Amino acid sequence: MEKQKNVHNKIVCTDIGKTFIQKGTQQVHVLEKISLEVHDNEFLVILGPGQCGKSTLLRIIAGLETPTEGQAFLDGKLITGPGPDRGLVFQSYMLFAWRTVMGNVEMGPKLNGLPKKECREIAKHYIDLVGLQGFEKHYPHQLSGGMKQRVGIARAYANKPQVMLLDEPFGQLDAQTRLFMEKETERIWQTEKRTVVFVTNNIDEALILGDRIATMTGKLPGKMGPVYKVDFERPREPTDMEFLKLRHQITEASELVL
Amino acid sequence: MDTQSVANEVIKSTREKQAFSIIALIRNEYFLYLVSSAAFVLLWHWVAKEQILGKSLATPYDVVKELGRLMTIKLAGKNLFGHAWASTQRILIGFSLAAVVAIPLGLFMALNRTVNAIVKPVFDLFKPMPPIAWISIAILWFGIGEPSKVFIIVIGTFVPCLLNSYNGIRLIEPELYDVIRSLGGNRRHEILQVSFPAAFPAIFAGLQISLSIAWTCVLAAELVSARSGLGWIIVQGMKLTKPELVIGGMLIIALVAWLTTLLVSGLERVLCPWKRHIEGL
Ligand SMILES: Nc1ncnc2c1ncn2[C@@H]1O[C@H](COP(=O)(O)OP(=O)(O)O)[C@@H](O)[C@H]1O
């Protein structure tokens, strides 16, 4: 029964716990009993306050950290390390400063041994998709924050991952650029559907983007809170009645300071 | 219509007038460069002429005249260019030798614990020793010829070259490696695609520091014992009590050292086109 359930679930986390052992013997208990299911082609938002272990959970799914308890599965297979089937987008962009936009975006296909011409074509496609045509030869320091994150998204997409993992990707942007980038993310996702796990501490961002919103509780160790289904129409506006109703419901139930 | 065009004209001419006003002139940085340089030379001239600091300061004119003389006559078989080249050649040889060994060594130390554990204790012993402290032993070992000067430069530039390439790798954001791994890369890709290119700017910073240390080293070595080079010229000026020769030598040193710095930053511009360059000092 459990096995069958895993089939249409892209990602399954079962009772994940994580304790970091810092220098010496100091232990930091970051995650406790995290269970989570992400459906195929679903846009799942993990919403929680700062320092509650969101990044750690995402890094476990990415295979960059190993959980101390529980397991994470991708397509029913245990996640043991990072891989090109999961694309990562970071809050601090993490672009290769020494490579142009084109060089950054074609890195994934290149590392996977695709012929040069094909790398170019794939990269070009995703540069266009994120709306950066004409900036192929620019270096990251010549771009604005929003444009940098477009490169980060294109770089992850260009590797054709089955799952996109985004860790507070717009946390460093001003409010206006942020809203615009959220719309762009929605457009990109609807053009090329992927399973998305999107981490944020911003409830409006969660409501605009998510098919479902999984909340996490504050204070370490982070635990899973209620999961909300967002079933009203896209594109959503923060002034919609349903938007405000669900927003109110989530804030009432969680200790998010908003 | 007419009044309008007249009005425009008036506005235009006041704007033009403003561009030539005294305030705009004072705020113009090139004008300020000029004024400040001229004031310095005049002050120097006045101090030298009135012998405010005694007789051992030559006027700017005397210095220029002396430099002109040195370009045509030969001191110890070389004219001014010959001596400048003698010093520069020592620097380029010592500097290249040190860089070729120290930069890869620093990179390997940062990337590999075993290499680090083997090299670090020896390096830590030599690190705090000022390069000038090696001059006497260098002369004992290599005599007063070229090898002892090159040796001092190698010793002096080795430390900053190694430290900077080491730190260049150590200070890389670890998440950059996560990017490579999640894109499907392995350890080799991490080193080739992240470690090396990300360390480049730090390596160049090390080269710039090394260069100024190299000039200090070569001058110190030439002051102690030499038959050519800009340091030797200064010593001649001191022995003959010719301040114009000493000051002329100093100016040429500044000029040549600045040119070698330009060489390294030019190289950096070519090799690191991604780096944002800050103009200024
Ligand atoms: N590698 C690590 N070693 C030790 N502690 C860590 C490590 N990574 C994260 N932590 C701890 O886990 C806590 C939660 O971190 P994080 O997952 O980044 O939370 P969030 O992304 O929700 O802000 C932090 O307070 C931090 O101290």
Ligand SMILES: [Mg+2]
């Ligand atoms: Mg985080």
